[in-house]
Amino acid sequence: MIGTKVQKGVEGLRLEGLRKRFGEVEVLRGVSLEVRKGEFFTLLGPSGCGKTTLLRLVGGFEVPDAGRVLLSGRDITGLPAHLRPVNTVFQNYALFPHLTVYENVAFGLRSRRFPEGEVRARVEYALGLLRLESLVHRYPHQLSGGQKQRVALARALVNEPEVLLLDEPMSALDAKLRAEVQVELRNLQRRLGATFILVTHDQEEAMAVSDRIGVMEAGTLLQVGTPEEVYERPRTRFVAEFLGVANLIPARRKDGGVETPYGLFPLRPPWEEGLLALRPERVEVHLEPVPGSSPAQVRQVVYRGAYLEAFLDPPLRVRTPLRLAPGQEVHVRLPVEGLVILDE
CATH class of the missing domain: 2.40.50.140 (Nucleic acid-binding proteins)
Structure with a gap:
């Protein structure tokens, strides 16, 4: 079930020499990275640095020109997105406007033909986890930004992914709500013990939620470490200036x-x-x-x-x-x- 804890530190996600080019632009330049199972890892960098492209390679929405993506020791580089044990929460949440909250959360399970009894049990658990029980009959246009964000999270978590990818999911929220959601998100990840990978350009957000941070610039990974390590001991001028x-x-x-x-x-x-x-x-x-x-x-x-x-x-x-x-x-x-x- 969704609430099952995993052991942090065992083999998780490994990226080996990932390269990606769009036309004449080399977006990723041989990025290698290990994300531990059960870790909250953040890719931090300015717009255009390659962090979202890296996330899309993990999710299976893009194919690398070179390099490999391994999850729990298995090479998933050529595996299509719908066959990967990975779910993504997008910046715009991508909720179906014609479906209620309950139906949005249940959609993935029903499309995979889960028995209706299991669908109901999983959906109810996810809705309870994210405090959405009172909103089950509402449609997306009837929700606030924070509520939409929680529905998108519930829809992703109900599929019990090994890795949850978060593509700037809080960028549309106002500052006060963003701070509240950051705390909720961190607490949720700790309760589940799941692997979360967040993409953001907001250094305060990265510092608030992460076990470790990877700072990117121009398609390269400049430094990886705990929030304290990258803030207190930056290796380069870019890292020093970007983190505060x-x-x-x-x-x-x-x-x-x-x-x-x-x-x-x-x-x-x-x-x-x-x-x-x-x-x-x-x-x-x-x-x-x-x-x-x-x-x-x-x-x-x-x-x-x-x-x-x-x-x-x-x-x-x-x-x-x-x-x-x-x-x-x-x-x-x-x-x-x-x-x-x-x-x-």
């Missing part, structure tokens, strides 16, 4: 460390000149000099409610509870443990 706000600090090797506009730090980068990344909330801001601090001048201040965001000179972006004003002199300390050496 990052200070990119120019640095050059000198005297066994690196020299920056804010002092010398005991780091050993592989380059002579390059960039360090530092998150704004990691910068210490003081009104008086402290050991290891450097003077800076406040150029601009933006009120963010829980904190102030200040832009300093030499160039640095900080988040602080201190009440600062443009033109004010402050003293900043860059904690060496927060500085990240970028590969490029």
